[in-house]
Amino acid sequence: MKNITLGQYFPGNSPVHRLDPRTKILLMIAYIVVIFLVNALILYVLPFAFVLFAIVLSHVPVSYVTRSLKPLRFLLVFMFIINLFFTPGETALLSFWRVNITSEALLQALFISIRLILLVGGTSLMTLTTSPIALTDGLEKLLKPLSRLRFPSHELAMMMTIALRFIPTLMEEAVKIQKAQMARGADFESGNVINRAKSMIPILVPLFISAFRRADELAMAMESRCYHGGEGRTRMRELRFGPCDAVAASIVLLVAAAIIALQYLMQNGWAAS
Amino acid sequence: MIEVKNAGYTYEGAARPALSDISLTVRRGEMLAVVGHNGSGKSTLAKLLNGLLLPQSGDVLVDGMNTKEERLILKIRQRVGMVFQNPDNQLVTTVVEEDVAFGPESIGVPPPDIRKRVDAALAMVNMQKYADRAPHMLSGGQKQRVAIAGMLAMQPEVLVMDEATAMLDPEGGADILEIMRRLNRTEGITVVMITQQMEEAALCDRMVVLFQGTLLADDAPRKIFRDEAMLVCAGLNVPAMVRLRNALNSKGAALLKEPINVEELASAIAARAKARHTQ
Ligand SMILES: Nc1ncnc2c1ncn2[C@@H]1O[C@H](COP(=O)(O)OP(=O)(O)OP(=O)(O)O)[C@@H](O)[C@H]1O
Ligand SMILES: [Mg+2]
Numbered sequence A: 001m002k003n004i005t006l007g008q009y010f011p012g013n014s015p016v017h018r019l020d021p022r023t024k025i026l027l028m029i030a031y032i033v034v035i036f037l038v039n040a041l042i043l044y045v046l047p048f049a050f051v052l053f054a055i056v057l058s059h060v061p062v063s064y065v066t067r068s069l070k071p072l073r074f075l076l077v078f079m080f081i082i083n084l085f086f087t088p089g090e091t092a093l094l095s096f097w098r099v100n101i102t103s104e105a106l107l108q109a110l111f112i113s114i115r116l117i118l119l120v121g122g123t124s125l126m127t128l129t130t131s132p133i134a135l136t137d138g139l140e141k142l143l144k145p146l147s148r149l150r151f152p153s154h155e156l157a158m159m160m161t162i163a164l165r166f167i168p169t170l171m172e173e174a175v176k177i178q179k180a181q182m183a184r185g186a187d188f189e190s191g192n193v194i195n196r197a198k199s200m201i202p203i204l205v206p207l208f209i210s211a212f213r214r215a216d217e218l219a220m221a222m223e224s225r226c227y228h229g230g231e232g233r234t235r236m237r238e239l240r241f242g243p244c245d246a247v248a249a250s251i252v253l254l255v256a257a258a259i260i261a262l263q264y265l266m267q268n269g270w271a272a273s
Numbered sequence B: 001m002i003e004v005k006n007a008g009y010t011y012e013g014a015a016r017p018a019l020s021d022i023s024l025t026v027r028r029g030e031m032l033a034v035v036g037h038n039g040s041g042k043s044t045l046a047k048l049l050n051g052l053l054l055p056q057s058g059d060v061l062v063d064g065m066n067t068k069e070e071r072l073i074l075k076i077r078q079r080v081g082m083v084f085q086n087p088d089n090q091l092v093t094t095v096v097e098e099d100v101a102f103g104p105e106s107i108g109v110p111p112p113d114i115r116k117r118v119d120a121a122l123a124m125v126n127m128q129k130y131a132d133r134a135p136h137m138l139s140g141g142q143k144q145r146v147a148i149a150g151m152l153a154m155q156p157e158v159l160v161m162d163e164a165t166a167m168l169d170p171e172g173g174a175d176i177l178e179i180m181r182r183l184n185r186t187e188g189i190t191v192v193m194i195t196q197q198m199e200e201a202a203l204c205d206r207m208v209v210l211f212q213g214t215l216l217a218d219d220a221p222r223k224i225f226r227d228e229a230m231l232v233c234a235g236l237n238v239p240a241m242v243r244l245r246n247a248l249n250s251k252g253a254a255l256l257k258e259p260i261n262v263e264e265l266a267s268a269i270a271a272r273a274k275a276r277h278t279q
Helices: A021-037 A041-058 A062-086 A103-129 A132-149 A153-183 A193-199 A201-224 A243-268 B042-049 B070-079 B096-106 B111-124 B140-152 B170-186 B228-233 B240-250 B262-278
Strands: A092-096 A099-102 B002-009 B019-026 B031-035 B057-062 B080-083 B158-162 B190-195 B206-211 B214-219
Touching: A021 A041, A021 A103, A021 A132, A021 A243, A041 A103, A041 A243, A062 A099, A062 A103, A092 A103, A099 A103, A132 A153, A153 A201, A193 A201, A201 B080, B002 B042, B019 B042, B019 B057, B019 B214, B031 B042, B031 B170, B042 B057, B042 B080, B042 B158, B042 B190, B070 B080, B080 B140, B096 B111, B096 B140, B111 B140, B140 B158, B140 B170, B158 B170, B170 B190, B206 B228, B240 B262
Parallel strands: B031 B190, B031 B206, B080 B158, B158 B190
Antiparallel strands: A092 A099, B002 B019, B002 B057, B206 B214
């Protein structure tokens, strides 16, 4: 219980780790847009190669990235099957009993799966190489222009930080309460879904009460440390764009441009160009 | 340093005031103990000292600045640091050094200076090794030391410790106490130790006793421990060593110098034994 690491950060000092979190967030958005734009299977080779290249560069073991895909396996299979059976199409590949599998459906199912894998693989590489604090800092800085429109960018980042700080504490407490209730004879394992849900109430109520008390005390502690919102606040670690950021941005944009150009050519025929 | 003048405070909906007509001066460089049983108003007094609560009657002045003046409140809080009882509920961020930086960041210290302050503060509480750990991986005593470092990084003049050792194991508590004594002696930081443990109070220069929101006594611990009846009346007791001393005295041992802690008592007994020996 003690070693819950949120955002599964894998500390390191590789070029990928050293990138400014803002660069990583923006490039991640570009990456996601690209993988949803691509509609030719062969072109997925490029984003795949890109992710692999980034993994190698980051020194994060590949198993860490694949591990983040593991919880997804049921969803993957489910999506694949749904798409395979229920996408309308004309060119039948296989038909038995009442089921028709068309090549359009197979293609669609493949697309969905590949996109999902690339999406989760790519984003988890980002959380593996960026500490939660850098991530919230980056997000705050990126959303800063919106605070002119009263968007609470600092408050949002502060909330995320506090949540990350307290989730392990509250989880530990939930386990403690559960054990205390079990010692008094509470039963959390048997019965149907409704009964089990009901048996969670004696855990949730004290947990909520304590969370409110914690919030109250934390607010006092923050005020004692002169906290008064984002105004006039400085940061120990300032975010600064470096040469690495320019290189990374160029690579991503080049790959994206290549993919879009190739896609255009494939759709309009090589001859047309 | 801090002057509390006839301060009173009643919580909303409470039947009786949590503090009534308290007058008290915290002097620069001293180590002051505030003792009192549960609900005697210790935490309320602590919160008055840095303007977390404002007195409903009377005033609290920090270096002459009234806590009621809103524009001075950040200055006051920078000077009067506060460490609370629960080590879990005062760390804000997910990395120790970022947490220590939280205070200086709030008062707008330039980044390179924050770095220096954080390193210095962590060194003062012997936590440099844990600078990049997550707070939830630390022990209670270590978290409390980080909380102290978080205050030190604001370069305060006073540190108010509201039962900061109460939730720690004896060893962790002793560590914190030792750190506070060292900060008091070598860094000249004024310390207000709020505590229910008389042994902690015995280490301070001066102590005040709170009882049901009023000030019962304000004197050197040695003098206050003479009046056991008053302390018992306030729901407290004298330290075990004072009880032992009194028991020895009543059996005719007649120890000199009024010892109030283990060391003093030991040397008083040794001195007496020696005196008998040479007779
Ligand atoms: N938020 C609150 N609302 C209402 N009454 C309160 C509140 N906090 C404290 N009190 C009451 O004010 C009185 C003084 O409380 P205070 O917390 O200052 O005592 P304390 O000496 O710190 O006690 P403890 O040793 O338990 O920490 C108590 O009677 C308490 O019940
Ligand atoms: Mg208290």
